[in-house]
Amino acid sequence: xxxxGITVALTExxxxxxxxxxxxxVITYTILAAGTFGLLSVLAxxxxxxxxxxxxxxxxxxxxxxxxxxxxxxxxxxGLKLLQKEDILVATRDKVVFxxxxxxxxxxxxxxxxxxxxxxxxxxxxxxxxxxxxMAITTFTVIALLMAGWGSxxxxxxxxxMRSAAQVVSYEVPMVASILVVVLYAGSLSxxxxxxxxxxxxxxxxxxxxxxxPIAFITFLIxxxxxxxxxxxxxxxxxxxxxxxxxxxxxxxxxxxxxxxxFINLFTVSAITVILFLGGWHGxxxxxxxxxxxxxxxxxxxxxxxxxxTYPRMRVDQLMEFAWKVLVPITFLNIIVAAIFKHxxxxxxx
Amino acid sequence: MLDxxxxxxxxxxxxxxxxxxxxxxxxTLQYPEEKDVMPERSRGVVxxxxxxxxxxxxxTGCLLCMKACPTAAIIIDAPRGEDKKRVLxxxxxxxxxxxxxxxxxxxxxxxxxxxxxxxxxSTGDKDDLLWDVNKLQDVGRDVDYExxxxxxxxxxxxxxxxxxxxxxxxKPAKAVEIKxxxxxxxxxxxxxxxx
Amino acid sequence: MSDLRTEEYDLNMGxxxxxxxxxCRLLLTMDGERVVKVVPYIGYLHRAIEKICENRSYAMxxxxxxxxxxxxxxxxxxVFSLAAERLAGIEVPERAExxxxxMLELNRIASHLIFFGTTAMDIGALTPFLxxxxxxxxxxxxxxxxxxxxxxxxxxxIGGVSKDIPEEFTPRCRKTIANITEKVEEYKRLLNGNPIxxxxxxxxGKLDADLALAxxxxxxxxxxxxxxxxxxxxxxxxxxxxxxxxxPIYHNGDVYDRYMIxxxxxxxxxxxxGQALDSIVEGPIKAKVSPNxxxxxxxxxTRIENSRGEMGVHLVSDGSKKPFRLKARGGSYPHLxxxxxxxxxxxxxxxxxxxxxxxxxLPEVDR
Numbered sequence: 001x002x003x004x005g006i007t008v009a010l011t012e013x014x015x016x017x018x019x020x021x022x023x024x025x026v027i028t029y030t031i032l033a034a035g036t037f038g039l040l041s042v043l044a045x046x047x048x049x050x051x052x053x054x055x056x057x058x059x060x061x062x063x064x065x066x067x068x069x070x071x072x073x074x075x076x077x078x079g080l081k082l083l084q085k086e087d088i089l090v091a092t093r094d095k096v097v098f099x100x101x102x103x104x105x106x107x108x109x110x111x112x113x114x115x116x117x118x119x120x121x122x123x124x125x126x127x128x129x130x131x132x133x134x135m136a137i138t139t140f141t142v143i144a145l146l147m148a149g150w151g152s153x154x155x156x157x158x159x160x161x162m163r164s165a166a167q168v169v170s171y172e173v174p175m176v177a178s179i180l181v182v183v184l185y186a187g188s189l190s191x192x193x194x195x196x197x198x199x200x201x202x203x204x205x206x207x208x209x210x211x212x213x214p215i216a217f218i219t220f221l222i223x224x225x226x227x228x229x230x231x232x233x234x235x236x237x238x239x240x241x242x243x244x245x246x247x248x249x250x251x252x253x254x255x256x257x258x259x260x261x262x263f264i265n266l267f268t269v270s271a272i273t274v275i276l277f278l279g280g281w282h283g284x285x286x287x288x289x290x291x292x293x294x295x296x297x298x299x300x301x302x303x304x305x306x307x308x309x310t311y312p313r314m315r316v317d318q319l320m321e322f323a324w325k326v327l328v329p330i331t332f333l334n335i336i337v338a339a340i341f342k343h344x345x346x347x348x349x350x
Numbered sequence: 351m352l353d354x355x356x357x358x359x360x361x362x363x364x365x366x367x368x369x370x371x372x373x374x375x376x377x378t379l380q381y382p383e384e385k386d387v388m389p390e391r392s393r394g395v396v397x398x399x400x401x402x403x404x405x406x407x408x409x410t411g412c413l414l415c416m417k418a419c420p421t422a423a424i425i426i427d428a429p430r431g432e433d434k435k436r437v438l439x440x441x442x443x444x445x446x447x448x449x450x451x452x453x454x455x456x457x458x459x460x461x462x463x464x465x466x467x468x469x470x471x472s473t474g475d476k477d478d479l480l481w482d483v484n485k486l487q488d489v490g491r492d493v494d495y496e497x498x499x500x501x502x503x504x505x506x507x508x509x510x511x512x513x514x515x516x517x518x519x520x521k522p523a524k525a526v527e528i529k530x531x532x533x534x535x536x537x538x539x540x541x542x543x544x545x
Numbered sequence: 546m547s548d549l550r551t552e553e554y555d556l557n558m559g560x561x562x563x564x565x566x567x568x569c570r571l572l573l574t575m576d577g578e579r580v581v582k583v584v585p586y587i588g589y590l591h592r593a594i595e596k597i598c599e600n601r602s603y604a605m606x607x608x609x610x611x612x613x614x615x616x617x618x619x620x621x622x623x624v625f626s627l628a629a630e631r632l633a634g635i636e637v638p639e640r641a642e643x644x645x646x647x648m649l650e651l652n653r654i655a656s657h658l659i660f661f662g663t664t665a666m667d668i669g670a671l672t673p674f675l676x677x678x679x680x681x682x683x684x685x686x687x688x689x690x691x692x693x694x695x696x697x698x699x700x701x702x703i704g705g706v707s708k709d710i711p712e713e714f715t716p717r718c719r720k721t722i723a724n725i726t727e728k729v730e731e732y733k734r735l736l737n738g739n740p741i742x743x744x745x746x747x748x749x750g751k752l753d754a755d756l757a758l759a760x761x762x763x764x765x766x767x768x769x770x771x772x773x774x775x776x777x778x779x780x781x782x783x784x785x786x787x788x789x790x791x792x793p794i795y796h797n798g799d800v801y802d803r804y805m806i807x808x809x810x811x812x813x814x815x816x817x818x819g820q821a822l823d824s825i826v827e828g829p830i831k832a833k834v835s836p837n838x839x840x841x842x843x844x845x846x847t848r849i850e851n852s853r854g855e856m857g858v859h860l861v862s863d864g865s866k867k868p869f870r871l872k873a874r875g876g877s878y879p880h881l882x883x884x885x886x887x888x889x890x891x892x893x894x895x896x897x898x899x900x901x902x903x904x905x906x907l908p909e910v911d912r
Contacts, residue, residue: 055671056376057371057374058368058372060676061377062376232741234669239563240564240666240667241894241897306368306369309672311364311739314744353740356738360739360740361739363734363738364736364739367734391689391690392689393692418604420605420609449697450694452707453605
């Protein structure tokens with residue numbers, strides 16, 4: 001690595017103040033966590049605004065226009081409004097589960113960012129099981145949604161929670177299978193190693209380098225959209241069928257937390273896509289690495305926003321069918337083919 | 351397999367169509383700043399029209415509009431005076447009932463009322479939607495209209511009507527401060543006193 | 546797993562549900578995601594329009610009936626005026642007939658555009674709704690320019706129409722219908738090939754011709770099931786026999802066909818409007834009708850082809866200036882009754898799609 005990792009740098013900086021041992025790492029990681037949290041909150045606010053703008057212009061409307069230039073702090077105001085709202089509680093709710101569901105959802109959304117490198121060295125902790133960790137931690141979302149569905153004591157919410165559980169668990173399989181191809185070639189589960197394996201020319205990006213890379217990329221992206229619960233796979237909150245699905249009984253800040261988590265998940269899946277297939281922070285010219293990373297990620301986010309506002313929603317059984325009958329065979333076949341290609345060395349390494 | 355590829359191409363095409371619209375200009379307006387021009391024939395709020403020369407009300411209190419109104423939104427009190435002419439004592443329009451059908455305008459032979467393109471009269475108080483004669487006339491002062499009255503009543507310029515109007519005419523300055531319902535009551539004794 | 550106990554449960558869909566198009570309440574008995582039984586409960590929007598009309602003069606009935614089916618108010622105006630004219634034997638001037646046809650067809654297009662938008666939205670695609678409303682706005686502007694209102698027109702009157710079209714109407718109307726014909730092609734490109742759209746619509750909610758006829762279905766829903774029946778051609782009223790237009794027929798009777806038939810009808814209606822604009826004649830726009838309109842005693846059932854099927858008025862006159870009895874028939878009521886028949890044993894998402902494809906409008910059901 002060219003630059004020192006941000007964690008190492010921070011540790012050294014704090015160490016120079018005479019801190020050491022457990023306290024040093026606690027302080028270091030607290031600062032990093034706070035920084036990441038701040039960054040993500042701002043990002044989520046931006047993404048909400050951006051999605052509304054893109055959707056608006058796509059539909060020949062303006063989208064938010066009132067607060068600031070083209071409504072740039074609209075989301076902030078919405079957040080403030082939600083903060084002031086009365087927290088309406090259903091009398092028959094399951095108190096504990098109902099309360100913890102949004103918290104859980106947020107934790108799952110934020111926790112993935114421990115292993116996501118925003119740039120060269122800009123990573124909280126380079127775990128050697130990075131990708132596995134991401135897969136594990138993002139799946140917590142489904143528990144949160146299930147909790148929300150169950151705790152609300154509402155049939156629509158329960159349906160939404162059940163749908164999302166079935167959906168996320170099903171799409172986990174093709175998602176992991178797509179990732180496996182990448183891992184096979186990178187030879188590591190660490191996100192940093194995976195990105196570094198794609199260094200150099202852009203032809204080295206996994207999408208181009210892997211045999212049938214585009215297929216792995218598309219299957220991964222489809223599974224990722226399903227994981228992020230967005231149209232055409234937003235069955236969990238399917239507005240026209242289940243009104244609002246799992247978050248039907250949530251109001252005020254609890255709803256805002258779900259909303260925040262949703263948009264952070266959107267960024268997460270885009271970031272993972274970039275890390276796995278589009279070379280992570282690697283680019284060319286003198287532009288800083290984190291700029292490259294964000295540019296690529298926003299491109300994917302933009303694509304996902306376009307998809308959301310263009311396509312109809314699938315039906316729940318068709319969704320399952322698609323996962324098990326189409327995506328799973330394709331991705332498994334892809335793994336086998338990739339393994340054969342790898343074995344015989346039929347790929348380039350620039 | 352071919353179906354999937356075809357489907358995928360169709361999906362991309364769909365993205366192309368929505369993507370194309372991204373570059374187009376919005377068709378909506380930023381409402382309070384930009385306003386659509388209302389067509390001439392727009393049927394918005396009902397106003398009472400005033401004479402173009404002397405600014406008096408055109409209404410003769412003939413009750414035709416009240417009879418034509420399908421929702422009974424118009425309330426007129428115009429008893430006959432001593433010379434058998436109707437004197438307009440009360441003209442109220444209840445916009446909570448009005449269905450903007452325009453039948454009153456068509457029924458009127460004196461160009462006394464018109465549905466205009468004005469529309470920004472929403473209020474938080476339901477009582478404000480009961481407009482009395484002053485408010486109806488004030489809102490309608492700048493309304494241009496085709497006067498179909500002259501042909502019929504030019505010969506006898508219905509005297510009591512003009513009188514009644516003159517009194518109402520003096521009102522507007524007052525009407526601004528006084529609540530609509532009160533001012534409507536105000537009209538009553540005065541009209542009677544002078545009649 | 547087979548001894549796992551499962552239970553059916555009731556789900557209240559509506560009256561405040563985003564996809565019940567107003568205030569219909571469906572009581573669903575569900576087995577998981579599967580709908581076992583549908584019971585529609587109606588009446589949340591009952592306003593006693595028929596009774597109100599019996600207490601109003603004939604001229605006053607028209608604004609009341611505007612609210613009968615507010616998406617195509619022109620049809621309501623037309624059917625009532627037609628009934629009253631038949632009772633009184635009034636001959637409508639030719640220009641008025643042309644204006645009526647233009648307005649009715651424009652209104653049909655507007656209604657079908659709403660259908661297109663809401664159906665797409667109910668199936669999950671949000672953007673087509675905005676596109677459809679964008680096109681509809683042009684038509685509504687034409688109406689506003691002509692009669693002053695955007696939704697409840699009160700335009701077609703007994704004996705003719707209330708106002709002649711303004712001068713700039715004809716060029717703008719031509720531009721609008723050209724634009725819409727073009728945009729419908731774009732809608733088709735946007736959705737028809739889309740595999741998700743096809744999955745959600747093809748083969749869903751199949752309605753065969755016999756069942757449709759048995760329930761008294763009419764309009765696009767009947768034609769999507771393969772029955773070639775259109776009152777504009779089979780029971781001609783106004784001057785529809787002068788125009789050259791096709792009546793699209795589809796045979797599968799599924800959601801996709803019901804959607805396609807409406808898009809095709811938009812294009813056919815555009816053709817009719819174009820022809821009417823070409824051949825319109827000058828002349829008076831309203832026959833002489835006394836303000837105290839009193840048709841002779843008698844009764845008539847008059848029906849026209851609305852965008853939602855057969856719209857009829859049974860008008861009984863006792864010779865007074867108020868209708869003795871007015872019974873309004875809308876296409877939506879039988880269609881809503883079809884819902885339990887074809888929506889049982891489908892997924893809840895399909896139920897929404899089927900409901901949307903019927904294009905039921907609740908004020909017409911409840912009256």
